[in-house]
Amino acid sequence: MIYTDKVMDHFQNPRNVGVIKDADGIGQVGNPVCGDMMSFYIKVKDNKLEDIKFQTFGCGAAIAVSSIVSEIAMGRTLEDAMKITNEIVAEELGGLPKNKLHCSNLGADALHAAIADYRKKHAAEKTEVSPEAGKCYCPYCEGPIEGLEAGCTACNVELEECPHCGNLTKKGDEKCAKCGADLEAD
């Protein structure tokens, strides 16, 4: 099996699936071109995440990631929840296949987007949203991209997935821009 038992458990029995009709904040990341799409809904009370629901279009990893993010974040303060990173999520799941680290592991981003939405609505302090939220981004010029095939239209770079870390890197480069691993020239 390509997934850990924990991933399979969250994939088979996802926690907190659904929609909150009167949500205080809604966050959406990803798109079907990248492969996955996640919507997070939050209810906030006394600066804490009182309820979290999510919906995910995507693979087993994407569903498991959404589920565990909702579980980790439930009841936390907004500040605490903002500290949850995609790396922490992957660790909590006992690891994810390398090629799933980039596209499927967007749960924390989706939650952060929902918190940002809540804060915006409540005109509170500004927050950072991970640059990955909402779209695929070119690792060179940070411009939004339509997917691997299209490459980056902003800086005209052809992209490929690094087989070592799963991040996007320039096609034909000897080393991955993100993790520095040697990429074999084919």
Add this chain to the structure above:
Amino acid sequence: MRQVYLDHIAATPLDPQVLEAMLPFFRDKFGNPQSLHSAGQEAFLALEEARSRVARLIGADDAEVFFTSSGSEANNFALKGMSRARRDKGHHLVLSAIEHQSILHSAKSLEKSGFSSTLVPVDKDGLVDPEAVRKAIQKETVLVSVILASNEVGTVEPVAEIARICRAAGVPLHTDAVAAVGNIPVDVKELGVDALSLAADQFYGPKGSGALFVKKGARLLPLIDGGIQEGGRRAGTENVAGIVGMGKAAEIAQARMSERQERMKTLRDRLIDRLPQKVDRVYLTGHRERRLPHHASFCIEFIEGEAMLLNLDMKGIAVSSGSACTSRALKASHVLLAMGIDHALAQGSLVFSLVESTTAEDIDYLLEVIPPVFDRLRKMSPLYTKFLEESQK
């Protein structure tokens, strides 16, 4: 739990008779076919008998069959070997947009040494228009390659018609017939092709055994240089057991062709007709009539292929998908995109490919298991929620 294996495209079970034929060549008949002693000659004879059987399956002469390690190697061999041999005539290739990666990547590799290629588009059913091939052929074109039957959507291409166009233009035609040979009647003379790839694991033979048919007189440079095996065109000690297995599988496929086809076609149609009755917004991919007898492929809206595949696996059902998430490269199937299917729908790709042992009960089990699985995933899908909201307005 009931086990229903519907991933013929990835691998077929080994026919017990094929295994029996192979076993002696793992045990006492270990000779090298190139050795002059009796042990070697025994292996040599077995190799040549297998060659005859494969040749008969596709209507070729024995000397026109070259053994390879796989369908992918056969495709690489044809593309690179034939293009390079004709480098003096030009540097242009014509391919369909729905070729297997081993064709597309061979062409990319050739592009690094000065070749260029034109991809001929397909229609919404995945059909290549022979006229489009005619238009794509240039003075510099040295090879045309069009898949005989798509492993992803099952569509059978008008290769004989394309061959007539290529012949008139004086350009050789290769066809990747890996998904077709052993499953539908394939005759190289009727098709009129100059080269054709096949693989034993698509017709109940062993993995690691493929072959390339090359018409007598067609020029082809080796991919693997070295010894004198395969007429000097493919060096390396032969995979004798694998080749013997392919020969036996070819013999059986020829004998059982029409029976296998009819049986699987009936079951395939049962699935194609009934699945859309059970679940809404399910679309057949590929041509309804011109398709492989064992192939039923769909796009299921609002949900993703890998999630479906894993859920079905838990119910004992093995299928495949062309979704981005199931590919290591995380790209949606280029075949589905070439047919004009959008990224979101292509993500919902599911391919059912039947094997000889598939029964009507298996299909009915599938039809019973699928709806709740899809339903559960749709309830989780933001795309489905959006669709429901919009349809209520």
